[in-house]
Amino acid sequence: MNFENTLEFAQSLDANDQFHSFRDQFYLPQYAGQNAIYLCGNSLGLQPKSTETMIAGQLASWRNLGVEGWFDGEEPWLPYHRKLVGPLAKIVGAKGSEITVMNSLTVNLHLLMVSFYKPNVKRFKILMEGGAFPSDQYAVESQVKFHGFDPADAVIEIFPREGEYTLRTEDIIAQINADADELALVLFGGINYYTGQFFDLKAIAEAGHTAGAIVGFDLAHAAGNVPLQLHEWGADFACWCSYKYMNSGPGGISGIFVHEKHHNDATLNRFAGWWGYKLDERFKMTPGFQPERGAEGWQVSTSPILLMASLHASLQIFEQAGSVSALNKKSIQLTGYLEYLINQVNEFIGYEQFKIITPSNKHKRGSQLSLICKSGGKAIFDYLVSQGVIGDWREPDVIRLSPVPLYNSFEDVYHAARHLLAAVKTVVKT
Template identity: 60%
Template sequence: MNFENTLSFAQDLDRQDKLSLFRNEFLIPQHNGKDIIYLCGNSLGLQPKSTKKQIEILLNQWENHAVEGWFTKGVEWMHFHESMQHSLAKICGAKPSEVTPMNNLTVNLHLMMVSFYKPTAKRHKILMEARAFPSDQYAIDSQVQFHGYQPEEAVIELGPNEGENLLRTEDILATIDKHKDELALILMGGINYLSGQLFDMETITKHAKQYGITVGFDLAHAMGNAPLKLHDWGVDFAMWCSYKYMNSSPGGISGIFVHENNYANKELQRFAGWWGYEKETRFLMTRKFKPEQGAEGWQVSTSQMLLLAAHKASLDIFDRAGFENLRAKSELLTAYLEFIIDGVNQKAGKLLYEIVTPRDKKQRGCQLSIIAHHPEPKKVFEKLTENGVIGDWREPNVMRFAPVPLYNTFEDVYRFGEILALNC
C-alpha cells in the first residue's frame, strides 16, 4: 500500500477498518477532554468496558452462593478456568488441553523450569538472549544457582553483533551447534521486550530438537500480539502474562503451555499443589499426588477467580475479533507508524528517530522501538506525554510505541506523528 501522511488518508483507512468498532469496547483515558493517544499496550492494555461487568457477575455469585459457588450449576467456579482454554489455545496455536490460565508470569517461569531444566554435569547450560527482560534473567540465574552452578558459566547470553541491534537467526543456530552437547535448555523471549524483535521460534525449536535440547519461550510480548503455533512447532513449554496485549488487568493472571508430548514423561518433576490434582478424584483428598492430564496438572493453587473474570472479558473480545483479523490490521497499522516516523526524519533532514525493530513484518509484532538521537531525548518523550501521547521510555534513549489493533486507529498514528514532528 502507498501510504500518505495526511489526516484524510488516515481517516479513510479507519473507515475501511472492519475491526474499528472494537475500539468502542474499551475505556480510553482522557487528556484535555480528548482521547489520549495510547501506544503503550506493550506494557499494559486498556480496560475493556465489559471487565467491570464480568467482575460484578462473580461478586454477585459470591454474594448469593458463598462457598456453594464452586459447585452451583450455571456458576461452577470449579470449572471457570476451563472456559478459557479454547480461547487461549486459538491465540497461541495449541490444543486446549495444552494450556491453562494460572498464577503470575515469573511464578510460572520458575514452575516450568522446575520441570524442564534438568541439568547434568555435562549438560547444564541455558541459552537465552542478551538484554532479556530482567525478571527472566533473575529467574534463570536463581534456578542455575539452585542447582549448584554459577550463572557466569552456565548461562549463555547471546547478543547482536557489534554495531547491530538485532539477533541474527543464523547466529542463534550457530550457537546451538557450538554448545549442542552442553545445553540443557533454550529459554528465550518470543519477542524481545526492548528491541521488539520477533524471533523465529519455529526454526530455533526445530534446530534444537535435533540435538535433544528442551525449548521454552517467555511469550509476555508475543501472546495476543504475534502469530503462534506452539503445538505444530514442537515447543516444549511456554508462559506469558495477560495484562499487555490481552488487556486482562494490571498484574493479571498468567498462563502456561505444555506440549502434549511431555505428558507421558515420568522423569519430569514438578512442584505439586492441590489444584493440579486429577479433577475426578481431587476431593478424595488422598496423600499421594496424582496430576491431572495436560497443562492443568501443573496448576498449584486454587484459581484466582476475580483475575479470571477480568481475563474472560478480554478473551471474549479476542474470540469475536479473530486473531487472524487482528494480525492483518496490526501489520498495516505498524507499517503506517513506521512510515510516519520515517517522514518525521525526512522532514528534519536527519536521523532523529532510528527504528531498531525489524522492518520485516514477519519479524515483529505491533511494537516499534526507537533510538532517539535527539540532543535531549528524554525531553522529547516528556513533551509527547504532555501532549497526550502515552508510550514507554527505556534508559538511556529508547522509546517504545505499540499501536494495538483492538483499540488503536490510523488517526492515532497520524496524530502521534504530528506531535513528534513538532518536538523535533
C-alpha cells in the same frame, strides 16, 4: 500500500478497517477532555468495557452463594478456568489439553523450569537472548544456582552483532550448534521487549531439539500480538502474561503451555499443589500427588476467579475478532504506517532524529516500534505525555510505541507522529 502523510488518508484507512468499531469496546484514558493517544499496549492493555460486568457477575455469585459458588450458579468456579482454555489455545496455537491458566508469569516460568531444566554434569547450560527482560534473567540465574552451577558458566547469552540491534536467526542457530553437547535448555522470548523483534520460534525449536535440548518460550510480548503455533512448532513449554496484548488488567493472570508429548512423562519433576491433582479425586484429600492429565497437572493453587473473569472479558473480544492472524494484518498496516510517518519526520527535519531499531520486516515484529532518539529523548517523551500521547520510555534513549489493532486507529498513529515532530521543534536543541 502507498501511504500518505495526511489526516484524510489516515481517516480513510479507519473507514475501511474491519476492526475499527472494536475500539468502542475499550475505555480510552482521557487527556484534556479528549481520548488520549494510547500506544502502550506492550506494557498494559486497555480495559474492556465488559470487564466490570464480568467481575461483577462473579462478585454476585460470591455474595449470593458463598462457598457454594464453587459448584453452583451459572458459572461454577471449580471448572471456571476451562472457559478460558479454548480462546487461549487459538491465540497461542495449541491443543486445549496443552493450556491452562494460573499464577503470574515469572512464577510459572520457575514452575516450568522445575520440570524442564534438568541439568547434569554434561548438559547444564541454558541459552537465552542477551538483553532478555530482567525477570527472565533473574529467574534463570536463580534456577542455575539452585542446581549448584555458576551462572557465569551455565548461562549463555547471545547478543546482536557489533553495530546491529537485533539478532540474526542464523547466529542463534549457530550458537545452539556450537554448544549442542552442553545445552540443557534453550529459553527465548517470543518478542524482545526492548527492540520489538519477533524471533523465528519454529527455527529455534528445531535447532534446540536437534541439539538435544529442551526448548521453552516466554511469550509475554507475543501472546495476543502475533500468530503463534506452539504445538506445531514443537515447543516443550511456554508461558505468558495476559495484561499486555490480552488486556486482563494490571498483574493479570498468566498462562502456560506444556506440549502433549510430556503429559504422560512421570520422570518430570514438579512442585505440586492440590489444584493440579486429578479433578475427579481432588476432594478426597488423599496423600500422594496424582496430577490431572495435561497442562492442568501443573496447577498449584486455587483459581483466582476475579482475575480469570477479567481475562475472560478480553478473550470474548478476541473471539469476536476471529483470529490473531486477522488482527495481525491490521497490526502490520498500523506499524507500517507509523514507520512511514516517523521516516517522514526525519526527512522533514533533515536528519535521523528517530532511528527505528525494530525490524523493518513485517514478519519479524509485532505491534511495536522502538525508536532510539539521537538527542533529547527523555524530553521528547515527556513532551508526548504532556500532549496526551502515552508511550513507553526505556533507558537510556528508547521510546517504544505500540499501536494495538483492537483499539488503536490510523488516526492515532497520524497524530502521534505529528506530536513527535512538534516535540523535536519544541524541546530538542539543534
